[in-house]
Amino acid sequence: MRLREEHAGPLEDSEANRRARADGGTLAQRIQARALFLAQRDGQVQALHHWLQGAQLALAALLLLALLSGIGLAGAALGDGQRPVNVFWALGSLLGLNLLMLLGWILGLLLSRDNAGALGRSWLWLSEKLARDASAAQLAPALLVLLQRQRLSRWGLGVLVHGLWLLASLATLATLLLLLSTRRYGFVWESTILGGETFIGLTQAIGTLPALLGFALPDAELIRASGDSALLSESARHSWAGWLVGVLLVYGLLPRLLLALLCLWRWRRGCAALQLDTELPGYGLLRERLQPSSERLGISDAAPAQLHQPPAGTGPLQSQGALLVAIELDSQRTWPPALPKSIANAGVVDNREQRQHLLEQLSRFPPARLAIACDPQRSPDRGSLALLAELARSAGATRIWLLPPPPGEALDSARLDDWHQALEQLQLAHSDSAPLHWLETGHD
Structure with missing residues (x-):
């Protein structure tokens, strides 16, 4: 590489x-x-x-x-x-x-x-x-x-x-x-x-x-x-x-x-005796991105028992909890809906900084179930679909919630079909109804 x-x-x-x-x-x-x-x-x-x-x-x-x-x-x-x-x-x-x-x-x-x-x-x-x-x-x-x-x-x-x-x-x-x-x-x-x-x-x-x-x-x-x-x-x-x-x-x-x-x-x-030569110029450029100077290096003490600190290498198979997040919602929408205490709310992701922050959090604490709310009135562009795929890889199970239009507005069926086709290509489960029961219990 x-x-x-x-x-x-x-x-x-x-x-x-x-x-x-x-x-x-x-x-x-x-x-x-x-x-x-x-x-x-x-x-x-x-x-x-x-x-x-x-x-x-x-x-x-x-x-x-x-x-x-x-x-x-x-x-x-x-x-x-x-x-x-x-x-x-x-x-x-x-x-x-x-x-x-x-x-x-x-x-x-x-x-x-x-x-x-x-x-x-x-x-x-x-x-x-x-x-x-x-x-x-x-x-x-x-x-x-x-x-x-x-x-x-x-x-x-x-x-x-x-x-x-x-x-x-x-x-x-x-x-x-x-x-x-x-x-x-x-x-x-x-x-x-x-x-x-x-x-x-x-x-x-x-x-x-x-x-x-x-x-x-x-x-x-x-x-x-x-x-x-x-x-x-x-x-x-x-x-x-x-x-x-x-x-x-x-x-x-x-x-x-x-x-x-x-x-x-x-x-x-x-x-x-073969080892990676990290002094090569190509690897030197990666040092700050992979091992930032603000990160603590070396051996660290075990985390206290009362704090949740997943071990290194935590992945979707070791995930727990449920999380609801929305992507690029119109400010006129009321968000979030009423949620049980067992479901965490990650808010609305609108910009690059929020995306990076959310992905960093999911890499440390991957949820067992993740519901992503999307507005089907917006076109499913490549950036949004790439974000959905990346979020899905950070959770044990993922469902896409295609929100209904606000009262008084008609749903564009052609655009909805584009969403369905794109999500099927990504092999992501999607629904037009709120998957809150699934988030809370893990089944329908």
Whole structure:
């Protein structure tokens, strides 16, 4: 909401500020309460749901792409079994792109303040496109701004990136095991300018770590013999297959798993420490409106038992009492009518100051039942209807009393129909008769 106000100018927030002040709490809590009310009123919450749906669809698409990519890498590495498998070409197919992207991520982590990665940026872009909501355009930038305070974007998107590569590696490993179990492959190495001793050293160096986990490591004689042709013995095939699976597991799958766990740990730790920065210029302008200098700050003593002081967060569900108020009545009308002692009279609201005073009182002491008297001889303009809606949100139940015309005057039926239509759109109950019995007893 701060970014939206910086882009489009201040929003009309009198009701939001009043509700935030009534809820109490720290300045950060009041700013969040104000933002939530404005977001619900202006459709930002609904846009957030659309963006989250788009993000889930984008994530599902990336998961499917990772799964298919992992299967394709294994198929490309081993082939159809009609020709011998060049072990280092197969190794490059299985690990080449993975290791290059991993190196790029590590360099970005070391050299840049915030490293989102290509996959992370693709996910954010695709999420926005799939949301199909113009109000969601500022959600992704707001998310990145929020996460940059604890440098959380690199860790949050890191979980996504490493998780996708982990899924691709798992799919590659599963497909590799399936192909090795159902087809007979022969393994060779080929080179024009490099000798056999070079491949022996390289193969054994790469296979050292997998060998510590129990995977097969071809001996020097087997590696040297595989340079001439694919060996037909079962032990040679098993040795090369075990070496290939172990290298994929140790250098492809385990690093992504460990980095995903690291990013997840840093993400959760950073989220726990994430707080609203109330020193930003946009929030500084709200300080006086949400936490006035005349308001007492800090811990206050409990109110005396004989005084009515609703706790912070009092709303219509905790309301009590009955109240009658009139809006913009003609001075020739006799007001108020005779009222029982159980019904309070708020008088006639005619100007902006009286409206603000009444709304402030209702935010502190919301009535269980509120009757609003209106003169149907006046047109139902947008300002009056907005006030009716705002008053109704401050009470447990509300009824609109459309007053009869003064003696000797005729009622304009067309204007009365306009009132009925407008009140039905606001979903406010209305009546042409005095709802005093309902105010007093709560039923008709």
